[in-house]
Amino acid sequence: MNENLKQQFMNKILEKIKTCMECSLCEGRCKPVLGEGNLNSELVFIGEAPGRKEDEVGRPFVGSAGQLLDRLLFGIGLSRKAVYISNVVKCRPPDNRRPTIEEMEACTPFLEEQLEIIKPKIIVAMGNSAISFFSKKFGFKVIGMWRIHGKIFQVEAPWGKVILFATFHPAAALYNKDLEKILEDDFKKLSTLLKS
Template structure:
């Protein structure tokens, strides 16, 4: 798929998400957050859901977790503008609660369309909710992020072979600084994986 077709298809998904009422999360949103970055990226980072700042600006990871993510990317020598970042649900849950399974299921069509457009070589789900969603999607055994972060899972997606590489969510590091070094090490490993 060439760049123009990808951009056209992204515009289509963006319009669908803006009009979407498939789950109750549309009721409280200011702006849905489809995602952002390069449509040619070999890596898609997938968080949980937009927070307050993301909802205000319609952009992913622009709050405090986003700042931490930026510093992790910089340290791993990964340029944010060359990656694509999104979430498993596109609308902010009330009071930043975790999205319910039925909301994640409802929003999975948008996520799958987006991933199909980008066709990344690596998907890095961040946190338990996002990792759980991808483990289910690819028929892998349920596991906690603390047990499988930084592990490589080779799976088959509709566009080809994909590596699933779970990471801690940057927000988890804000609450528990002892996870910081582990997340840094995982980003360094992710960088090596992309170079390999």
């Protein structure tokens, strides 16, 4: 599928989420956030949900967590234009709370559609919501991010073999230098994986 066609499919998903009322998160949203980046990228990053800034502008990872993500990408020679970035849910949960299981179940068909369009070879699940969605989808058990970060899971997606890479959500490291260092180390492992 060429990039123009992929973009057309993404635009159709965007139109659907703009009017979606499948869960109560629609009540407080300003702008839903679909995702952005390179639709031909083999590498996709999935976070949790839009925050305040993302909800204002309708783009993913534009606040402080986004700046940290940019730095982490830069540290391994990538930019956000080279990869695709999205979230498990598309509307902002009130007070930036974690999305509930019901909200994730209501929203993740959109993420599944996006992934079917991009067909990535590597998916980076950032944070507990993302890894919990993917572990359920691909049928493996996770035992907490501290035990699995920096590890890879080989899974079979509808479009072929995919490597799932688990790490912390950048927002968790904003006020925690130790966690930021762990994220940097995880991104170095990701870089090695990309080169292999």
